[in-house]
Amino acid sequence: METEFSYQSLNSVQGRCLATQIPPEIFINICQDLPPTDLLSLARVCKKFYSYLCSTNSTTTQEIWKNSRLTFLPFVQMPPPEGMMELQYVKLVTERGCQFCKKPRIRKVYWAFLVRCCRKCLEDRTIRLDQIRHHLQSPNLIPDDFLSGLTFTTGFYKSGWDRSPKHRPANLYWIQNVNDTYAEYIKLDVNGRREWIKRKREEGKIKMEEVVKREIEHENEYWTKTMENSKKRDDRASMIDYLIRKEKNEYGFPRFKMSIVEQCSTYNKAMMSTSTSPFTERAWIGFRNKLIPEYTQLFSSLRMQRQETERHLSPDVAIQTRQMDIVKTIFELLRPEGEQRQFSNTVTNTTVNQQQQQQQQQNTSSDSDNNEPSENGNQIKNNNNFVFENFLIKYLPWCPTFRNPPFVNKDPRILWDDDFLMSVLIPQLREEALYLKNYPAPIDTVCGAFLHGGLNNKRVFGCKLCINNNNNNNTQDIPQLYSFFEVRLHLTKDEHKVRMINDDSMIEVYPSLSKSADNTSYSGQLFPRNKPEVFFAAGFNCNLICNLLN
Numbered sequence: 001m002e003t004e005f006s007y008q009s010l011n012s013v014q015g016r017c018l019a020t021q022i023p024p025e026i027f028i029n030i031c032q033d034l035p036p037t038d039l040l041s042l043a044r045v046c047k048k049f050y051s052y053l054c055s056t057n058s059t060t061t062q063e064i065w066k067n068s069r070l071t072f073l074p075f076v077q078m079p080p081p082e083g084m085m086e087l088q089y090v091k092l093v094t095e096r097g098c099q100f101c102k103k104p105r106i107r108k109v110y111w112a113f114l115v116r117c118c119r120k121c122l123e124d125r126t127i128r129l130d131q132i133r134h135h136l137q138s139p140n141l142i143p144d145d146f147l148s149g150l151t152f153t154t155g156f157y158k159s160g161w162d163r164s165p166k167h168r169p170a171n172l173y174w175i176q177n178v179n180d181t182y183a184e185y186i187k188l189d190v191n192g193r194r195e196w197i198k199r200k201r202e203e204g205k206i207k208m209e210e211v212v213k214r215e216i217e218h219e220n221e222y223w224t225k226t227m228e229n230s231k232k233r234d235d236r237a238s239m240i241d242y243l244i245r246k247e248k249n250e251y252g253f254p255r256f257k258m259s260i261v262e263q264c265s266t267y268n269k270a271m272m273s274t275s276t277s278p279f280t281e282r283a284w285i286g287f288r289n290k291l292i293p294e295y296t297q298l299f300s301s302l303r304m305q306r307q308e309t310e311r312h313l314s315p316d317v318a319i320q321t322r323q324m325d326i327v328k329t330i331f332e333l334l335r336p337e338g339e340q341r342q343f344s345n346t347v348t349n350t351t352v353n354q355q356q357q358q359q360q361q362q363n364t365s366s367d368s369d370n371n372e373p374s375e376n377g378n379q380i381k382n383n384n385n386f387v388f389e390n391f392l393i394k395y396l397p398w399c400p401t402f403r404n405p406p407f408v409n410k411d412p413r414i415l416w417d418d419d420f421l422m423s424v425l426i427p428q429l430r431e432e433a434l435y436l437k438n439y440p441a442p443i444d445t446v447c448g449a450f451l452h453g454g455l456n457n458k459r460v461f462g463c464k465l466c467i468n469n470n471n472n473n474n475t476q477d478i479p480q481l482y483s484f485f486e487v488r489l490h491l492t493k494d495e496h497k498v499r500m501i502n503d504d505s506m507i508e509v510y511p512s513l514s515k516s517a518d519n520t521s522y523s524g525q526l527f528p529r530n531k532p533e534v535f536f537a538a539g540f541n542c543n544l545i546c547n548l549l550n
């Protein structure tokens, strides 16, 4: 009973077939607006559609294909070659794969022979002009001008007898054409041959001009497609990057560290993919599921390696390394938003909408915060909590917790857990940075002079160690004055060789000197703004980065 029911329902579906219900005029109207690829699919739907679209003697069919081609194939505007139907013409240029061996993805059309084929199949079916001459000369001494009516292409290939390693360019003729025209020629008498060749020369000239025109039209399409595709691949790669960077963990920090992601084969394969289709939500889910286990494994093995190496650091270098961990984590947080790229419309609509919504959210949050309207560009928002704002970075090196961080077992050589860094340490640092911003330190402290007094490049800093020495020696010279950078250089070099600078016990500030009449002469050397890692490697106290971060 069930089978009977299914049979009947199937039958009734067939009874309502579109092709039998739609009058031909309306079907033709529908076809007017369809690109060739859709017409080809439609022809495969059923016999009725096939008969409409693949008829060889209907002018309407020819018109449908011609309109579609002229509308949707801007690089196939020339009429079809003589003797070729519109349908065959459209198939030749839009379908892919070698017409002989079915090798996929071949798109090269040889207009001289009206075939789309791979190199191997071309070589199998063509013959070089010098090979033809070689064959002709030995028995009959026939000149090669019987070829005048044929079209040819210029190719590079090595034949069996040619042992030269060079692939010399040569005119290639379609073997079948050569045989046919030779048979035609050989039947004629001497006078007939002369007339025949004269006619063939004219024909051949016109045909070759047409071939060249078609090749140019098609080459243009090829290069445009190639450029479009490389643009699409770029967009796809940017989209993958964007989605990876966008993903946040529970603390509002990036879920993935790009330096580790870049070592994952899942990521590298996706980046090198030749696919030009947009990266969809579904593709992202699959990609993410593969990336996470690889990332997690790599993350923990890199961390173990690092811990092993850093076990042997001296304490002062270890402290600086931990401070750099804080800086890097905060930078990682700020970086992705700063690198947002423009996407072309190949990006899926849903993702674009999400992006726009996010931007709208950011805009509204900026509007509601009137305190720092100009500095809000890079702030990171997570459940209404800011994780660390760009404008707070300059306060970071002066935060008590940054200068004297809580180490695991009081040992700076032990790495912090990422969870601790993100959920405890950085929120604490943010509180301290906000405090420094809202409650400026007095100008006669190093921090106050540097951060709030605008004196960082003024020579208002003195070395307390030298001053104490001089007092002991009872000399009453005016103390040597430095810029902030210079005084720290002084402390790490020369007679002091300090490894860890403690600003307030080692540096004296003379804020009043900056107001003296001869102001400009007190301008000292600023921090070099490039190569912070050079300072770091030289064993400088990490507090030095305070200016580099500005």
Ligand SMILES: [Zn+2]
Binding pocket: 017, 018, 019, 020, 045, 046, 047, 048
């Ligand atoms: Zn049908």
Ligand SMILES: [Zn+2]
Binding pocket: 098, 099, 100, 101, 102, 103, 117, 118, 119, 120, 121, 122
């Ligand atoms: Zn082939």
Ligand SMILES: [Zn+2]
Binding pocket: 463, 464, 465, 466, 467, 490, 491, 496
């Ligand atoms: Zn000194």
